[in-house]
Amino acid sequence: MDRDKLLGLYRQMLVLRHFDEMCLDLKMKDLIMDGFHPYSGEEAVAVGVCTNLRPDDAVISTHRPQGHSIAKGSTPRQIFCEMLGRRGGVSQGIGGPMQWIDTPNNFFCGSIVGSGITIATGIAMAMKREGKGRICVCFFGDGASNTGSFHEGLNLAAIWKLPVIYICENNQYGEAMPVREFVSVYPISKRAASYGLEGVMVDGNDVEEVLAAVEKGVTAARSGDGPVFIEAITYRTRGHYGGDPEYTYRTRDEVEWWRKKCPIARCKARLLEEGVEESVLIALEQEVVRELESDLAWALEQPFPTVEQATDHVMIPLAEGGRLK
Amino acid sequence: MTGSKVKRITYCDAIREALREEMKRDEAVYLIGEDIGRWGNLFGATKGLLQEFGPERVKDAPISEAAIAGCAVGSAVMGMRPVVEIMYIDFITIAMDQIINHACKYHQLSCGTVNVPVVFRTQGGVGMRNSSQHSQSLENWFVNVPGLIVVMPSTPYDMKGLLKSSIRNNNPVIIIEHKSLYFTKGDVPEDEYVVPIGVADIKREGTDVTIIATSWMVLHALEAAEKLAKEGISCEIVDPRTLWPLDKETLVNSVSKTRHCVVVTEAPAEGGWSSEAATVVTEKCSGDLKKPVKRICGMRTGIPYGKIEKSVVPNDEWIIAGVREVLE
Ligand SMILES: Cc1ncc(C[n+]2csc(CCOP(=O)(O)OP(=O)(O)O)c2C)c(N)n1
Numbered sequence: 001m002d003r004d005k006l007l008g009l010y011r012q013m014l015v016l017r018h019f020d021e022m023c024l025d026l027k028m029k030d031l032i033m034d035g036f037h038p039y040s041g042e043e044a045v046a047v048g049v050c051t052n053l054r055p056d057d058a059v060i061s062t063h064r065p066q067g068h069s070i071a072k073g074s075t076p077r078q079i080f081c082e083m084l085g086r087r088g089g090v091s092q093g094i095g096g097p098m099q100w101i102d103t104p105n106n107f108f109c110g111s112i113v114g115s116g117i118t119i120a121t122g123i124a125m126a127m128k129r130e131g132k133g134r135i136c137v138c139f140f141g142d143g144a145s146n147t148g149s150f151h152e153g154l155n156l157a158a159i160w161k162l163p164v165i166y167i168c169e170n171n172q173y174g175e176a177m178p179v180r181e182f183v184s185v186y187p188i189s190k191r192a193a194s195y196g197l198e199g200v201m202v203d204g205n206d207v208e209e210v211l212a213a214v215e216k217g218v219t220a221a222r223s224g225d226g227p228v229f230i231e232a233i234t235y236r237t238r239g240h241y242g243g244d245p246e247y248t249y250r251t252r253d254e255v256e257w258w259r260k261k262c263p264i265a266r267c268k269a270r271l272l273e274e275g276v277e278e279s280v281l282i283a284l285e286q287e288v289v290r291e292l293e294s295d296l297a298w299a300l301e302q303p304f305p306t307v308e309q310a311t312d313h314v315m316i317p318l319a320e321g322g323r324l325k
Numbered sequence: 326m327t328g329s330k331v332k333r334i335t336y337c338d339a340i341r342e343a344l345r346e347e348m349k350r351d352e353a354v355y356l357i358g359e360d361i362g363r364w365g366n367l368f369g370a371t372k373g374l375l376q377e378f379g380p381e382r383v384k385d386a387p388i389s390e391a392a393i394a395g396c397a398v399g400s401a402v403m404g405m406r407p408v409v410e411i412m413y414i415d416f417i418t419i420a421m422d423q424i425i426n427h428a429c430k431y432h433q434l435s436c437g438t439v440n441v442p443v444v445f446r447t448q449g450g451v452g453m454r455n456s457s458q459h460s461q462s463l464e465n466w467f468v469n470v471p472g473l474i475v476v477m478p479s480t481p482y483d484m485k486g487l488l489k490s491s492i493r494n495n496n497p498v499i500i501i502e503h504k505s506l507y508f509t510k511g512d513v514p515e516d517e518y519v520v521p522i523g524v525a526d527i528k529r530e531g532t533d534v535t536i537i538a539t540s541w542m543v544l545h546a547l548e549a550a551e552k553l554a555k556e557g558i559s560c561e562i563v564d565p566r567t568l569w570p571l572d573k574e575t576l577v578n579s580v581s582k583t584r585h586c587v588v589v590t591e592a593p594a595e596g597g598w599s600s601e602a603a604t605v606v607t608e609k610c611s612g613d614l615k616k617p618v619k620r621i622c623g624m625r626t627g628i629p630y631g632k633i634e635k636s637v638v639p640n641d642e643w644i645i646a647g648v649r650e651v652l653e
Binding site: 058060094095099100103108110112115118119120121123124126127130136149153155314315316318319 | 392427431439471570
């Protein structure tokens with residue numbers, strides 16, 4: 001891969017990592033008021049996938065959406081605000097850390113495990129009808145692959161040949177349950193065959209590999225070949241939520257083993273191999289941190305929604321004749 | 326209905342006419358559900374629409390209630406206007422997540438920038454001896470969900486006009502049809518018309534007691550009123566037509582006049598829409614009410630199979646007894 005392109009991916013992954021780590025800190029300080037689900041360790045998936053997308057493509061994500069959202073184009077400022085429940089968020093602070101909609105960015109997420117898989121079919125159906133070659137990317141976890149929505153959603157997209165790219169982020173755990181204990185077949189990509197799809201498996205900690213696999217998938221989906229299923233094998237190096245009792249369900253050794261496979265460290269090693277100066281990479285990281293700190297400082301100054309605003313936009317007022325009180 | 330020629334059609338015909346007219350009017354409207362295309366729905370409500378509009382507009386879906394509802398939500402977000410059919414309301418349990426957590430939340434979460442104009446058509450109630458998993462009245466659940474409009478028409482006229490309004494509306498709507506009403510007939514205008522959401526209708530004028538009834542219960546209330554008229558008791562029958570938003574004004578005006586109120590619903594009483602109607606009346610008409618509001622509701626039981634299904638839901642006799650009680 002072209003050095004500058006790789007450098008760009010590296011920078012984006014750094015944004016996601018530092019954003020996440022700063023959120024963990026905000027959670028510890030109780031400034032994030034709901035559960036915060038870290039994305040640390042999985043950055044290569046969000047970045048590798050979203051780099052392939054057009055702004056008018058849609059992404060539907062999960063209860064762990066921050067990496068996907070920023071990689072798709074939401075600004076860290078907006079997402080900090082959403083985490084903090086402030087008006088500057090994409091859902092004006094009403095959504096919180098697990099559910100927001102960034103309309104200009106065509107980004108959706110939600111906290112009900114598996115639901116996005118059915119909604120993606122509808123988005124993709126409308127896109128197919130529209131005929132502009134847009135696609136919908138649907139992120140979900142290994143745990144979500146056991147929900148009814150997974151099976152119903154994949155079947156529907158397959159029979160109707162819809163332009164959806166399913167990205168199963170296999171981060172090894174559904175809360176505290178290890179994936180091997182809760183799926184009947186492994187790897188999960190095998191399940192794709194049940195719906196007539198090829199299940200592609202990639203190393204989700206290798207941003208170049210993710211990018212290449214998704215690039216192929218995007219081309220296929222855009223050209224009308226129907227859905228694409230990619231399972232990215234990765235690991236969340238933090239708890240299920242910030243501050244969970246993680247060493248009750250996994251060992252320190254296991255976490256350490258995966259930390260060595262850190263997607264960012266791997267990308268950095270590649271860049272060094274390519275002859276990029278270490279000092280350049282350090283300066284880049286410092287710049288990312290400085291920018292995020294200023295974004296956070298801005299976010300912390302934004303107002304909270306008022307109680308009156310809590311009922312904004314619940315419904316569209318009825319047209320004349322209908323009484324809505 | 327003055328000024329326009331009328332025709333006599335069934336409740337089922339009214340559904341088909343509304344769907345057909347709205348599909349012709351707006352390309353974005355499409356139908357999705359199980360057996361709505363080739364089969365034309367269990368009762369014939371969508372018969373002929375597949376032939377007329379083709380498989381892209383009338384989508385026969387697999388038995389996948391969650392996927393059907395999710396697909397509708399996703400496509401609505403993208404500007405399409407799906408009319409979903411959930412064959413029996415009992416099956417909506419499988420699609421609750423997509424309706425409650427997604428369809429009814431996206432507008433608010435998007436700060437008003439995303440609309441979810443989905444209509445969920447489904448049918449409930451007794452009448453086909455379908456037993457406990459095919460005969461329920463679950464409307465009470467939906468009345469409790471912010472962001473969702475709940476429509477329950479009782480006549481072909483209301484059915485057609487409200488379905489058209491629901492399709493044109495930009496909020497999610499659930500429209501609950503009744504299996505005992507599909508083949509009842511009524512007059513509808515030849516000309517195009519709509520019935521506004523959130524406006525009740527007085528189905529019979531009267532002076533002694535207000536009967537607030539919905540869906541199939543309106544027919545029972547009318548029969549009860551006919552019998553009571555012979556004894557000189559004059560019943561006013563108010564059909565809210567939309568359970569949410571509820572037309573409190575019409576309810577309250579009627580009860581202020583008659584000073585007696587009976588609320589009739591096929592669903593169980595507890596935690597239900599009938600308590601809401603009774604409370605609204607009690608709060609706003611307390612000075613006028615001569616007797617506490619009486620509720621006549623379905624029994625709190627699984628609907629039994631066969632001939633006895635009708636014995637656990639209100640009928641005209643139950644309503645007559647209730648009216649006598651409040652007039653005593
Ligand atoms: C329908 C539903 N059931 C349970 C939960 C609680 N819950 C939240 S996250 C989660 C684990 C999801 O695991 P997975 O899909 O693998 O995603 P990951 O958290 O690993 O990214 C569970 C059970 C939920 N939010 N929704």
